[in-house]
Amino acid sequence: MLEIKNLTAGYKQGPDIIKNINLTLLENEIVTIIGPNGAGKSTILLSIFGLTNLRKGEIYHGARKISGLKTDQIIRxxxxxxxxxxNIFPDLTVEENLEMGAFVLQNKTEIALRKEEVFNFFPILKKFRQKSSGILSGGERQMVAISMALMLSPEVLLLDEPSIGLSPKIAEEVFEKIQKIRDSGTSILIVEQNAIKALEISNRGYVLELGENALEDKASELLLNPKICELYLGKS
Ligand SMILES: Nc1ncnc2c1ncn2[C@@H]1O[C@H](COP(=O)(O)OP(=O)(O)O)[C@@H](O)[C@H]1O
Ligand SMILES: [Mg+2]
Known part of the structure; x- marks a missing residue:
């Protein structure tokens, strides 16, 4: 579904932030990237999305090479x-935010249809439909942010720290939704500081250190790996 081959990238004229990264995301998988702050996890997601300076290697979405494409083409x-x-637009209503998520779609009927599907997936957002998004709680905002992404029925969903700052209960709800999105046929790549929770819903995980691949394994194995537990999972 998504394949990163030997990718080296950075920002503008700056140093290489990620080096020789290899990563695959298969159909119907959730894959999590863990690693310390500043390891380059977000940079990997931004690189897939065409928002960094790619210096070496390639990224494929299926058979199609997407490295080198512009962000709107990658979205398409x-x-x-x-x-x-x-990131949502706090001055817009929830409904308007969803429409922003669908900006590359032209067809009004399709946009309306997607909106209903997304509201049915996150029924809690229905009552805020016409309300300014600025009044929403952190968890509700995260659901709007995910909804905006779902407006395009993506094959691949990239999530950067989806549970950061959320209470355990709300984080749990978000992770449940993420699993449902996977079950409905979207492959998901997560970067998450809440590594245990993310690995628990993941098929596989990658550990990133100083911008380089350090380890890759089944999520269930990473959760049992003593070194990983000590360094990244906050248990010993
Ligand atoms: N827009 C940017 N411009 C320049 N450097 C950046 C930018 N974003 C992140 N960095 C640098 O890249 C490194 C990795 O950051 P990041 O990918 O955000 O790590 P992580 O998500 O693992 O915490 C850090 O040293 C950070 O300062
Ligand atoms: Mg980050």
Missing amino acids: SGIALVMQGR
Whole structure:
């Protein structure tokens, strides 16, 4: 579904931030990238989305090479990114935010249909439909941010720290929704500081250190790996 081959990238004229990264995301998988702050996790997602300076290697979405494409072309190829920080438009209503998520779609009927599907997936957002998004709680904002991405029925969904700052209960709800999105046929790549929770819903995981691949394994194995537990999962 998504394949990163030997990717080296950075920002503008700056140093290489990620180096020789290899990563695959298969159909119907959830894959999580864990690693310390500043390891380059977000940079991987931004690179897939065409927002960094790619210096070496390639990225494929299925058979199609997407490295080198512009972000809007990458979006049109079926990849959606939910950036860290629940980026929504607080002055717009929830419904308007969803429409913003569908900006590459032209067909009004299709947009209306997608909106109903997304509201049915996140029924809690229905009552805020015409309300300004600025009044929403953190969890509701995250659901709007994910909804905006779902407006395009992406084949691949990239999620940067989906549970950061959320209470355990709300984070749990978000992770349940993420699993449902996978079950409905979207492959998902997550970057998450809440590594245990993310690995629990993942098929596989990658550990990133100083911008390089350190380890890759089944999520269930990473959860049992003593070194990983000590370094990244906050248990010993
Ligand atoms: N827009 C940017 N311009 C320049 N450097 C950046 C930018 N974003 C991140 N960096 C640098 O890239 C490194 C990796 O950051 P990031 O990918 O955000 O790590 P992580 O998500 O693992 O915490 C850090 O040293 C950070 O300062
Ligand atoms: Mg980050």
